[in-house]
Amino acid sequence: MSVSAEAPAAPDKDWWRGAVIYQIYPRSYQDSNGDGIGDLKGITARLPHVAALGADAIWISPFFPSPMRDFGYDVSNYTDVDPMFGSLSDFDGLISEAHRLGIKVMIDLVMSHSSDQHHWFIESRSSRFNPKADWYVWADARPDGTPPNNWLSIFGGSAWHWDPTRMQYYMHNFLTSQPDLNLHNPEVQDALLDMTRFWLKRGVDGFRLDTINFYFHDKDLRDNPALDPSRRNASTAPAVNPYNFQEHLYDKNRPENLEFLRRFRAVLDEFPAIAAVGEVGDSQRGLEIVGEYTSGNDKMQMCYAFEFLAPDPLTPARVSEVQKAFSIAAPDGWACWAFSNHDVVRHVSRWGHDVLDRDSYAKMASAILMSQRGSVCIYQGEELGLTEADIAYADLQDPYGIQFWPEFKGRDGCRTPMVWDSQALQAGFSTAEKTWLPIPVEHQLRAVGAQYGDPASVLEQYRRFLAFRKQHPAFAKGEIEFLAEDGAVLGYKRQYGNETVLCLFNMSAAETATELPAGDWEVLTGHGFESGLEGRRVELPAWGAFFAHHA
The missing domain is CATH 3.20.20.80 (Glycosidases)
Incomplete structure (x- = not known):
């Protein structure tokens, strides 16, 4: 067999x-x-x-x-x-x-x-005519010697740095030691x-x-x-x-x-x-x-x-x-x-x-x-x-x-x-x-x-x-629908397939309460938050949360 x-x-x-x-x-x-x-x-x-x-x-x-x-x-x-x-x-x-x-x-x-120590850049800056001359963003100076445009670096100053070997500026969105690659090539x-x-x-x-x-x-x-x-x-x-x-x-x-x-x-x-x-x-x-x-x-x-x-x-x-x-x-x-x-x-x-x-x-x-x-x-x-x-x-x-x-x-x-x-x-x-x-x-x-x-x-x-989260696929893959704003309470539903999960959060340092939205809801446990439910009234402690799904 x-x-x-x-x-x-x-x-x-x-x-x-x-x-x-x-x-x-x-x-x-x-x-x-x-x-x-x-x-x-x-x-x-x-x-x-x-x-x-x-x-x-x-x-x-x-x-x-x-x-x-x-x-x-x-x-x-x-x-x-x-x-x-x-x-x-x-x-x-x-x-x-x-x-x-x-x-x-x-x-x-x-x-x-890349780094200015990458072999691509070392070759690129060596001349204007080498095989990698156009692998980075190079530009001539303006007639007065200033950078080719007004672009700025996130790390401060101009986004252009002068290179004396090529007698051109190269672009760097970040540090001068981080020349920008030319993806147009x-x-x-x-x-x-x-x-x-x-x-x-x-x-x-x-x-x-x-x-x-x-x-x-x-x-x-x-x-x-x-x-x-x-x-x-x-x-x-x-x-x-x-x-x-x-x-x-x-x-x-x-x-x-x-x-x-x-x-x-x-x-x-x-x-x-x-x-x-x-x-x-x-x-x-x-x-x-x-x-x-x-x-x-x-x-x-x-x-x-x-x-x-x-x-x-x-x-x-x-x-x-x-x-x-x-x-x-x-x-x-x-x-x-x-x-x-x-x-x-x-x-x-x-x-x-x-x-x-x-x-x-x-x-x-x-x-x-x-x-x-x-x-x-x-x-x-x-x-x-x-x-x-x-x-x-x-x-x-x-x-x-x-x-x-x-x-x-x-x-x-x-x-x-x-x-x-x-x-x-x-x-x-x-x-x-x-x-x-x-x-x-x-x-x-x-x-x-x-x-x-x-x-x-x-x-x-x-x-x-x-x-x-792993027990409820609605969190990973579901849609989201926000409830009407209710003071410090953030509320939304996550829905996937036949599962709808209600999420309520008290985003304040004071206890608060809110009403359940329409529908029959069953309280979920295992998430680590404690809250009270009296009828349709949810009591949320400071920085608390409440979860439920359709019964």
């Missing part, structure tokens, strides 16, 4: 829709060799934490060879690992362990610019797509695309117009940066990007079940661009804009406004929402700086994030309720903060090392006497070991709610 083996299940090409993605900043996650800097082996050793949390995937910020002027977002070799972080073999081991634990792996691709596109295949062949499950709307510039190098002061806001750049004074029509957001994204998506589709999320950095047109980049099933699977990464307070009206605006701008698109990442002030400090009960606030915010329509990014340490660290000027590493100190203190405050054991040296992050950024004492007290198993902790609430 012969027994035929079952064919392996086909990979789920839709795994990303509603996925919870855990962002890891490799310098700060776990140091395995005692040099004070996190590395790939350290990430591998800590993957059980991600699995226990319940995340579906990890996104690892850049670990490629780099002079580290912008801490890895200035890549000098796209197809290797910086020795600081380990080796390609270490990366292969990370992939293997993540997949064993059921975790997808996404990596950060920085394709709008098909050879540059082909090289970047070949690099993408390199990592896909190593087993990655997807990518986060850094500054996805910066890939192309206007070929005619037209000046950007001034932006009306009433439309300025500080979500793309800090308020002290004159970058916010321009409407960025010509230095980014160009229509040519759509065809390149189709080419990129075609490469992803050569492999099974690959997904990409693009970072759209534009405070004026963010959601509109997300709609363009995620429509039609031939570009990005998902994008995230800066609406929930901005300083604007998180209120019932704000949550409703952002989701409704997204549904208009991108009716066929899919968002990936985050409240914190490696570039912005941690949300517990950004929004809850005057909140007395930070833990309750963190729990409520996490439930709002994880019940939104879209996929979700959680930034390392967020699950511990970490606040923004106060870094002394002498300890600053971020060039952005050094440039605009003290009005803007940079990004180091959200990049401090992860805390694992409050009793261990450097909170279990490293055995080094000094870590690349200092670890605040208040963070050490919130270490994983101090919270694990404590049902009242922020960490255990994240774990509970992630498990609760």
Whole structure:
């Protein structure tokens, strides 16, 4: 009697829709060799934490060879690992362990610019006639020697830097050591797509695309117009940066990007079940661009804009406004929402700086994030309720903060090392006497070991709610319908198939009550929040939440 083996299940090409993605900043996650800097082996050793949390995937910020002027977002070799972080073999081991634990792996691709130490740029700047002369954005000076136009760098000053060898300016949207690649050149596109295949062949499950709307510039190098002061806001750049004074029509957001994204998506589709999320950095047109980049099933699977990464307070009206605006701008698109990442002030400090009960606030915010329509990014340490660290000027590493100190203190405050054991040296992050950024004492007290198993902790609430989310497909894939505003209460329904889940949140420090909407509702449990129900009246404690579904 012969027994035929079952064919392996086909990979789920839709795994990303509603996925919870855990962002890891490799310098700060776990140091395995005692040099004070996190590395790939350290990430591998800590993957059980991600699995226990319940995340579906990890996104690892850049670990490629780099002079580290912008801490890895200035890549000098796209197809290797910086020795600081380990080796390609270490990366292969990370992939293997993540997949064993059921975790997808996404990596950060920085394709709008490279390091000035990349061999492409070294060749490009050597003359005007070498094979890579047109691989970067070069332009002649104006007759008076000034830059070719008024474009500005996000990191301050002109977006043009003079090169004495070529006697031309090159464009840099970020640091002068981060020259912009010229994606108008098909050879540059082909090289970047070949690099993408390199990592896909190593087993990655997807990518986060850094500054996805910066890939192309206007070929005619037209000046950007001034932006009306009433439309300025500080979500793309800090308020002290004159970058916010321009409407960025010509230095980014160009229509040519759509065809390149189709080419990129075609490469992803050569492999099974690959997904990409693009970072759209534009405070004026963010959601509109997300709609363009995620429509039609031939570009990005998902994008995230800066609406929930901005300083604007998180209120019932704000949550409703952002989701409704997204549904208009991108009716066929899919968002990936985050409240914190490696570039912005941690949300517990950004929004809850005057909140007395930070833990309750963190729990409520996490439930709002994880019940939104879209996929979700959680930034390392967020699950511990970490606040923004106060870094002394002498300890600053971020060039952005050094440039605009003290009005803007940079990004180091959200990049401090992860805390694992409050009793261990450097909170279990490293055995080094000094870590690349200092670890605040208040963070050490919130270490994983101090919270694990404590049902009242922020960490255990994240774990509970992630498990609760997985029990109800409406959270991952369902539609969203907002209820009429009711004071401090945020209310909406998530509907998928025959399941409708009611979500109510008290976004205030005072107890409040609200009425159930029409229909028969059955209270849901297992999410970690307690509230009272008397008839149709829901009693919500401060920073509380309530969940129910149709009976």
